[in-house]
Amino acid sequence: xxxxxxxxxxxxxxxxxxxxxxxxxxxxxxxxxxxxxxxxxxxxxxxxxxxxxxxxxxxxxxxxxxxxxxxxxxxxxxxxxxxxxxxxxxxxxxxxxxxxxxxxxxxxxxxxxxxxxxxxxxxxxxxxxxxxxxxxxxxxxxxxxxxxxxxxxxxxxxxxxxxxxxxxxxxxxxxxxxxxxxxxxxxxxxxxxxxxxxxxxxxxxxxxxxxxxxxxxxxxxxxxxxxxxxxxxxxxxxxxxxxxxxxxxxxxxxxxxxxxxxxxxxxxxxxxxxxxxxxxxxxxxxxxxxxxxxxxxxxxxxxxxxxxxxxxxxxxxxxxxxxxxxxxxxxxxxxxxxxxxxxxxxxxxxxxxxxxxxxxxxxxxxxxxxxxxxxxxxxxxxxxxxxxxxxxxxxxxxxxxxxxxxxxxxxxxxxxxxxxxxxxxxxxxxxxxxx
Amino acid sequence: xxxxxxxxxxxxxxxxxxxxxxxxxxxxxxxxxxxxxxxxxxxxxxxxxxxxxxxxxxxxxxxxxxxxxxxxxxxxxxxxxxxxxxxxxxxxxxxxxxxxxxxxxxxxxxxxxxxxxxxxxxxxxxxxxxxxxxxxxxxxxxxxxxxxxxxxxxxxxxxxxxxxxxxxxxxxxxxxxxxxxxxxxxxxxxxxxxxxxxxxxxxxxxxxxxxxxxxxxxxxxxxxxxxxxxxxxxxxxxxxxxxxxxxxxxxxxxxxxxxxxxxxxxxxxxxxxxxxxxxxxxxxxxxxxxxxxxxxxxxxxxxxxxxxxxxxxxxxxxxxxxxxxxxxxxxxxxxxxxxxxxxxxxxxxxxxxxxxxxxxxxxxxxxxxxxxxxxxxxxxxxxxxxxxxxxxxxxxxxxxxxxxxxxxxxxxxxxxxxxxxxxxxxxxxxxxxxx
Numbered sequence: 033x034x035x036x037x038x039x040x041x042x043x044x045x046x047x048x049x050x051x052x053x054x055x056x057x058x059x060x061x062x063x064x065x066x067x068x069x070x071x072x073x074x075x076x077x078x079x080x081x082x083x084x085x086x087x088x089x090x091x092x093x094x095x096x097x098x099x100x101x102x103x104x105x106x107x108x109x110x111x112x113x114x115x116x117x118x119x120x121x122x123x124x125x126x127x128x129x130x131x132x133x134x135x136x137x138x139x140x141x142x143x144x145x146x147x148x149x150x151x152x153x154x155x156x157x158x159x160x161x162x163x164x165x166x167x168x169x170x171x172x173x174x175x176x177x178x179x180x181x182x183x184x185x186x187x188x189x190x191x192x193x194x195x196x197x198x199x200x201x202x203x204x205x206x207x208x209x210x211x212x213x214x215x216x217x218x219x220x221x222x223x224x225x226x227x228x229x230x231x232x233x234x235x236x237x238x239x240x241x242x243x244x245x246x247x248x249x250x251x252x253x254x255x256x257x258x259x260x261x262x263x264x265x266x267x268x269x270x271x272x273x274x275x276x277x278x279x280x281x282x283x284x285x286x287x288x289x290x291x292x293x294x295x296x297x298x299x300x301x302x303x304x305x306x307x308x309x310x311x312x313x314x315x316x317x318x319x320x321x322x323x324x325x326x327x328x329x330x331x332x333x334x335x336x337x338x339x340x341x342x343x344x345x346x347x348x349x350x351x352x353x354x355x356x357x358x359x360x361x362x363x364x365x366x367x368x369x370x371x372x373x374x375x376x377x378x379x380x381x382x383x384x385x386x387x388x389x390x391x392x393x394x395x396x397x398x399x400x401x402x403x404x405x406x407x408x409x410x411x412x413x414x415x416x417x418x419x420x421x422x423x424x425x426x427x428x429x430x431x432x433x434x435x436x437x438x439x440x441x442x443x444x445x446x447x448x449x450x451x452x453x454x455x456x457x458x459x460x461x462x463x464x465x466x467x
Numbered sequence: 468x469x470x471x472x473x474x475x476x477x478x479x480x481x482x483x484x485x486x487x488x489x490x491x492x493x494x495x496x497x498x499x500x501x502x503x504x505x506x507x508x509x510x511x512x513x514x515x516x517x518x519x520x521x522x523x524x525x526x527x528x529x530x531x532x533x534x535x536x537x538x539x540x541x542x543x544x545x546x547x548x549x550x551x552x553x554x555x556x557x558x559x560x561x562x563x564x565x566x567x568x569x570x571x572x573x574x575x576x577x578x579x580x581x582x583x584x585x586x587x588x589x590x591x592x593x594x595x596x597x598x599x600x601x602x603x604x605x606x607x608x609x610x611x612x613x614x615x616x617x618x619x620x621x622x623x624x625x626x627x628x629x630x631x632x633x634x635x636x637x638x639x640x641x642x643x644x645x646x647x648x649x650x651x652x653x654x655x656x657x658x659x660x661x662x663x664x665x666x667x668x669x670x671x672x673x674x675x676x677x678x679x680x681x682x683x684x685x686x687x688x689x690x691x692x693x694x695x696x697x698x699x700x701x702x703x704x705x706x707x708x709x710x711x712x713x714x715x716x717x718x719x720x721x722x723x724x725x726x727x728x729x730x731x732x733x734x735x736x737x738x739x740x741x742x743x744x745x746x747x748x749x750x751x752x753x754x755x756x757x758x759x760x761x762x763x764x765x766x767x768x769x770x771x772x773x774x775x776x777x778x779x780x781x782x783x784x785x786x787x788x789x790x791x792x793x794x795x796x797x798x799x800x801x802x803x804x805x806x807x808x809x810x811x812x813x814x815x816x817x818x819x820x821x822x823x824x825x826x827x828x829x830x831x832x833x834x835x836x837x838x839x840x841x842x843x844x845x846x847x848x849x850x851x852x853x854x855x856x857x858x859x860x861x862x863x864x865x866x867x868x869x870x871x872x873x874x875x876x877x878x879x880x881x882x883x884x885x886x887x888x889x890x891x892x893x894x895x896x897x898x899x900x901x902x
Binding site: 178 | 493499609612619684767794796
């Protein structure tokens with residue numbers, strides 16, 4: 033057996049502790065699979081005295097994570113501090129500059145600084161790996177870099193945020209409204225005290241931008257993701273969707289739009305209507321799933337646990353095993369200099385069927401106003417569902433499904449209706465994905 | 468850019484031709500991802516004059532595939548001749564012995580001779596890769612070796628044969644019987660003229676034995692797979708299953724049974740009842756899907772095209788790209804000498820709920836005979852469905868679902884009933900998998 037691979041862990045929250053547990057529990061198996069033992073030499077966290085349920089006395093302790101990067105007995109630094117900047121980024125930069133490989137689960141840091149870090153890693157000849165940053169325990173980055181490597185990828189999309197999927201599928205099961213289910217999710221630990229990053233789609237956008245860079249060989253462009261969260265989705269929307277044969281899912285969708293004048297990258301996170309017989313419609317609770325479509329492999333689906341200490345630790349240690357095996361390829365599948373700066377594709381010209389939900393006063397003429405706006409904007413209506421009875425505020429839910437058409441027309445119809453007294457709240461638009 | 472990786476293709480059927488098309492179509496992309504070009508230098512097939520829709524004039528031609536292994540301008544031989552022995556095996560042995568890496572889609576050859584070939588590849592320091600041998604275009608071998616590497620795997624199971632899945636899901640959709648759907652599948656090219664390997668579960672057993680060896684670090688044991696095909700499944704079974712909330716799927720199931728006296732490997736291919744809300748229940752047509760359960764990652768699902776020239780070529784070329792990148796790890800994730808020769812676990816002690824379908828004469832006393840046998844064998848009955856009307860032969864379908872219990876008791880009940888004049892045909896037993 034060759035020399036052990038020596039690693040240092042920065043951050044000992046649930047994921048960091050999970051990594052310690054995994055490496056200890058599966059040590060013998062990992063050594064056989066990695067062809068050398070993996071040995072933790074040093075750890076760092078804020079509070080040394082906290083009981084984490086694992087014995088840390090064998091490992092050197094550093095109060096300052098930056099010390100880990102300076103140690104001679106460390107080959108790989110595992111960053112689990114979190115946050116897109118601050119100490120996590122400082123540690124990542126120092127470790128890579130000092131010739132240590134870096135493994136991280138930090139999607140925010142990679143979405144914002146991944147290209148800089150990958151470039152630095154290429155210069156110092158170390159590995160930068162972040163399997164756990166996208167879809168938790170699902171080895172989807174490995175799947176794209178290795179398994180799907182022979183394909184030009186046309187489209188990659190999926191359920192990238194377990195909190196939102198838990199909330200939407202719970203709303204589906206219980207008929208409860210967003211706020212109630214969110215409160216329950218917070219109580220159960222599926223949602224953070226400040227849920228903004230999750231429910232507004234920012235976390236999914238981080239992951240989508242990373243996935244797109246790898247899938248398309250694109251310069252990572254987090255700012256180019258159009259992002260809408262799920263906080264506007266009502267129980268009534270889920271009910272209408274169900275009646276129409278759909279479920280509501282927050283999807284991240286990334287597609288390379290081919291164009292002789294220059295390919296463009298379309299990236300969007302938002303709630304979609306998904307047909308009940310689509311594989312993503314059956315993904316419930318905090319599960320994640322990613323679909324990749326390639327020009328030879330066809331459609332590939334990866335599904336599994338999107339979060340949690342065990343699954344995330346599984347992905348972190350898979351990266352460490354890769355490094356132990358000497359697999360140090362470029363972080364985004366090709367060198368940063370070869371990643372292409374595709375222009376941003378906007379959604380306007382995209383052809384979709386859309387679901388549009390209005391909340392309207394219960395009086396004559398409302399439907400005429402709305403349908404006139406749709407007509408003037410060139411939106412063709414496929415079906416209309418209006419529930420019979422107004423609620424206690426005298427308001428009625430009106431749902432319209434459009435025929436396929438440019439999304440810009442729907443946007444224009446919404447602009448025409450903006451401020452109209454036929455609407456008592458901002459309408460919600462959700463695109464419908466095909467089979 | 469470094470030196471090209473030079474490959475030779477033996478066998479130019481649909482998959483071989485697909486590999487040529489893929490390497491030509493995606494050449495630039497592959498060179499960027501593999502960090503060097505992949506170049507076909509020589510090809511071999513039976514008939515040089517046949518029009519395959521691709522231009523082969525640039526490549527050296529060999530009438531005898533064995534010549535490919537002797538060429539100086541070949542780094543990797545891609546075997547797509549087929550057959551577990553004969554020319555395919557001869558080529559594989561010669562290529563590896565001569566210091567060429569070998570890539571193959573040949574599950575039969577790997578199931579029978581994989582350990583010998585892997586051992587030979589270790590000795591000459593070349594790669595042996597066979598991603599396309601299991602689940603076609605789904606990178607499940609890569610997923611197990613890389614993505615799930617940190618986990619002790621408890622169980623791996625899935626839909627491994629697209630022909631059977633096409634037949635079963637068509638029977639489900641149309642209500643037609645096995646023979647009719649098989650004939651239709653043959654007409655459409657989803658089933659071979661001689662469908663035995665597929666419909667009797669042998670093809671799935673080849674794949675399962677390969678998957679189990681990798682997942683559990685087990686000595687590959689194709690002979691240890693208990694195999695039952697789908698030819699006994701009737702339209703009536705699918706209908707009864709549906710009424711009970713299940714679909715019928717041919718599953719390969721491999722599980723490491725932990726035991727202080729020595730772990731044992733359970734391997735079985737047979738039709739199962741799958742709950743309609745299980746991810747595998749939604750896998751229709753020729754699609755394949757594999758579930759792996761690990762001690763940290765939880766349940767992981769891979770789903771995609773299980774056959775076809777494009778998906779299979781995608782998997783073959785993914786292996787070639789790995790070799791171009793210098794990734795030459797052991798074929799079964801660890802060296803052959805470290806694979807463990809687990810004893811064979813039989814099904815008798817396994818605790819399952821079972822579906823048992825009887826075809827019985829329409830006369831008094833039949834149900835009493837059957838239920839007495841079940842009682843005497845210690846089988847506890849959960850539900851009984853008897854369809855009202857006998858068919859034109861005066862026969863009735865009787866379906867029983869048992870409570871959880873040892874499968875040996877069900878086998879014993881079948882033994883008691885063997886030859887009974889209360890049965891007009893051999894009964895069919897299908898286990899029910901849990902959520």
